[in-house]
Amino acid sequence: MNKQILILLIAFISVTGLAQTSRATHFNLEKKVAIQGYDPVAYFTQKKAVKGKATFASTNEGVTYYFSSQANKEAFVKNPSSYEPQYGGWCAFAMGDYGEKVEINPETFKVLDGKLYLFYNAYFNNTLKSWNKDEVNLKKKADANWKKISGQ
Structure with a gap:
């Protein structure tokens, strides 16, 4: 009986550890x-x-x-x-517009409905401005794209 519990415990720790590792990779x-x-x-x-x-x-x-x-x-x-942050801390606009992981500027952000969204902002391209123009649509697309990418 104790051997079965030990095996289950080891299996649980292994699966939990893998989940954490794979989550961090995204x-x-x-x-x-x-x-x-x-x-x-x-x-x-x-x-x-x-x-x-x-x-x-x-x-x-x-x-x-x-x-x-x-x-x-x-x-x-x-x-x-x-x-x-939403979308693993990747640029929310890029996640919504074309489903890609794009770097962010941590100082370019928006808190919306109690959630943190981060954006790319460099080389005269502030994606927060683009996000604000079509936020509802981009957010829906970003949510769907992130589920595909992360499996979450």
């Missing part, structure tokens, strides 16, 4: 850190992009985030899905 990570080290909670509480610190790090299902304060880290740990 996220926009730089040196294994999401949002280029910016604090995901600050977008909601301070309404601006704030650089996090490695001393306030937390990992959720294989994805590591940095926070600007212990309070922000604790808020995230209590409810990570409330703060994680």
